[in-house]
Amino acid sequence: MGDYDVKFAPLAERMRQAGMPQLAIETLGLYFSRLLAGESGEIAESELEPVTGLPDAEQLDDECAVIGRQALSKTVLIKLNGGLGTSMGLERAKSLLVVKEGLTFLDIIARQTLAAKVPLLLMNSFTTSKDSLALLDNYPELTNFGLPRDFLQHKIPKIYRKTLLPVTYPAASELEWCPPGHGDLYPALVTSGVLEALRSAGYRYAFVSNADNLGAVLDPTILGYFVREQLPFMMEVADRTKADRKGGHLARRRSNGGLLLREAAQCPISEQNAFQDIERYRYFNTNSLWLDLVALEKKMADCSNLLELPLICNRKPVDPRDPDSTPVLQLETAMGAAIGVFAKAQALRVPRRRFAPVKTTDDLLAVRSDAYLLKEDYTVTLVSDAGKGPVVSLDPLFYRLVDDFEQHFPVGVPSLVECESLQVKGDITFSRRISIKGRVKLANDGLQSLILPAGLTISADVKKEFV
Numbered sequence: 001m002g003d004y005d006v007k008f009a010p011l012a013e014r015m016r017q018a019g020m021p022q023l024a025i026e027t028l029g030l031y032f033s034r035l036l037a038g039e040s041g042e043i044a045e046s047e048l049e050p051v052t053g054l055p056d057a058e059q060l061d062d063e064c065a066v067i068g069r070q071a072l073s074k075t076v077l078i079k080l081n082g083g084l085g086t087s088m089g090l091e092r093a094k095s096l097l098v099v100k101e102g103l104t105f106l107d108i109i110a111r112q113t114l115a116a117k118v119p120l121l122l123m124n125s126f127t128t129s130k131d132s133l134a135l136l137d138n139y140p141e142l143t144n145f146g147l148p149r150d151f152l153q154h155k156i157p158k159i160y161r162k163t164l165l166p167v168t169y170p171a172a173s174e175l176e177w178c179p180p181g182h183g184d185l186y187p188a189l190v191t192s193g194v195l196e197a198l199r200s201a202g203y204r205y206a207f208v209s210n211a212d213n214l215g216a217v218l219d220p221t222i223l224g225y226f227v228r229e230q231l232p233f234m235m236e237v238a239d240r241t242k243a244d245r246k247g248g249h250l251a252r253r254r255s256n257g258g259l260l261l262r263e264a265a266q267c268p269i270s271e272q273n274a275f276q277d278i279e280r281y282r283y284f285n286t287n288s289l290w291l292d293l294v295a296l297e298k299k300m301a302d303c304s305n306l307l308e309l310p311l312i313c314n315r316k317p318v319d320p321r322d323p324d325s326t327p328v329l330q331l332e333t334a335m336g337a338a339i340g341v342f343a344k345a346q347a348l349r350v351p352r353r354r355f356a357p358v359k360t361t362d363d364l365l366a367v368r369s370d371a372y373l374l375k376e377d378y379t380v381t382l383v384s385d386a387g388k389g390p391v392v393s394l395d396p397l398f399y400r401l402v403d404d405f406e407q408h409f410p411v412g413v414p415s416l417v418e419c420e421s422l423q424v425k426g427d428i429t430f431s432r433r434i435s436i437k438g439r440v441k442l443a444n445d446g447l448q449s450l451i452l453p454a455g456l457t458i459s460a461d462v463k464k465e466f467v
Contacts (some may be wrong), residue, residue, distance in 0.1 A: 004033050007032075010165055011156075012028075012029065014157045014166045024184075027306060028156050030222045030306055030329065035313065036164075039311055040401050041311040042266055043310070043349070044271065047253060048253065048254060048260075049254050051259070051281075051347070054237065054347050055346070057219075057221070057348055057350040058349075063224070063228070064225045065221040068223035069203060071204070074202060074204040075204070076120075076198060077207055078121045078122075078185075078207070079095075079121070080123050081093060081124050081132055082123060082128055082153050082179055082182075082334075083210075083212065088364075088400065089401030090402060093128035095211040099214070100372070101374055108214055108380065110135075110138075111378040112218075112379065114139070114141060114142060119203075120142065120144065120149070121144075121148065122149065125151070125153055127174075132150070146201070147201065151189070153180075153184045156179075156331065157208050158177065158330055159329040159331070169319075169326070178330045181332030181334055183334050185208065186307045186335070187305060187307070190300055194264075195293065195296065198293055199294070200397045203293060204294060206288075209286075210288075212359070213357040215379075215381065216236075217379050217452040222236075223290070224288045230344075232295030232345060233339060233345040235259075235336050235345075235347045236348055236350045237250050237283035237285065237286060237347045237348070237349055238277040238281055238283065238284060238350055240281065241388070244284045245275075246264055246276065248285045249275070249283065250347055253340070258346060260337070260340040261336045261337045265313070273277040285336045289336060295342065299342065308341070310333065310340070311331065311332075311333065312333060312334060312394070313334055314332055315328075315329060352382065353391075356381075362392040365416075366389050366392050370383065370415050370416065371383055371416040384417075389421070390416045390419040390421060390436075395425045396427070397425070407429070408429045408430060411431060413430070414430055414434040414436050416436055420438055420439045421440070422436050422442075423440070423442070424441075425441070425442070425445075427444055427450065429452065431451060431455075432454050434452055435456075436458055437459040439460070440458050
């Protein structure tokens with residue numbers, strides 16, 4: 001046996017014992033072999049050129065809208081729903097968190113789907129499937145046209161950095177596993193039989209987005225553009241701001257001019273300044289994608305279902321809540337990286353209103369506030385015509401976990417419709433009818449919790465300190 005066979009065998013056996021399909025094992029083997037060959041997953045600045053111009057969703061014509069409406073009957077909506085929101089202290093699917101007017105993410109997604117009259121498929125994890133499907137039972141009219149309501153992403157072992165053996169962690173055995181990144185979408189569609197089922201039922205197009213991004217709705221005009229241009233793959237990107245500088249950005253390969261996605265974990269540490277240069281790299285990946293299922297089916301068949309995406313080698317502690325726990329490797333891929341795999345793949349610039357994710361309680365406060373509007377068709381959009389929401393920064397010592405967050409906003413969140421930025425430091429509880437306007441910093445440096453009085457308005461370029 002060769003070196004690869006010997007070192008990969010324990011990982012393969014661990015996956016077989018967990019009931020993972022052969023394709024999932026082979027996919028991990030592909031990336032493990034690249035790790036053994038010395039591949040770090042890094043993409044150097046010298047390999048890249050910036051993207052200087054893209055088609056713009058706000059300039060698409062009426063013809064696209066007509067074509068898109070005609071294509072809706074061949075289109076499905078796929079939501080990535082595997083996240084638990086552990087960084088916010090959640091133990092269930094993040095999509096079950098109440099986000100707007102008493103509705104959870106999944107409530108709003110279900111209602112958006114009913115308005116669009118298309119099937120909804122969730123890519124769940126083993127820990128999110130049961131609860132998420134139970135919530136969808138509240139929508140019996142969501143028949144899904146005979147298609148399954150979900151399919152499961154795979155799981156892979158975390159790997160010891162020194163030995164490259166699968167991690168054992170008896171104190172919490174579930175922490176021995178990790179998802180292989182959302183690039184697992186493609187093999188999961190195959191192993192679940194969902195790709196075959198979609199094609200057999202006559203579906204041609206899929207719109208894929210994160211369950212925590214309520215701005216990502218199925219837009220017939222964008223669909224029409226995708227169909228008219230006969231694209232195999234399209235990524236929605238938005239203009240980068242300072243708030244997006246650490247997220248994955250779009251670039252071109254200097255060698256062939258092809259588009260690619262570079263994530264922060266793929267950037268050499270010495271080149272982080274260039275990575276975060278929002279003037280050089282103007283567009284970031286919203287993680288909303290359009291797929292031609294015929295093109296995907298052919299591509300997967302041509303590569304024996306092993307779609308080679310760029311490796312992301314994440315170095316983390318085995319317990320994400322304990323930075324001093326055992327160092328491990330997580331071998332991941334990004335689904336947006338497929339933009340570099342499909343010939344004729346394209347990116348489309350979209351307005352900021354199509355990007356309203358909730359990754360932290362900072363985001364949750366902004367989206368719950370009146371700066372975002374839940375419309376009659378259950379789309380969630382920015383109220384501001386400028387296309388920018390408030391930038392919120394809450395003290396992680398007091399607001400990072402959802403339970404703590406709720407205690408500090410016991411009667412609702414403040415008005416942020418006229419807020420440009422809000423920074424909160426220290427232990428501050430908000431009463432009802434509080435308005436924040438302009439750029440505001442609030443600080444409580446005292447040892448006692450501070451309760452802001454009801455009806456308070458704090459305006460424009462104010463730094464308010466309390467002791």
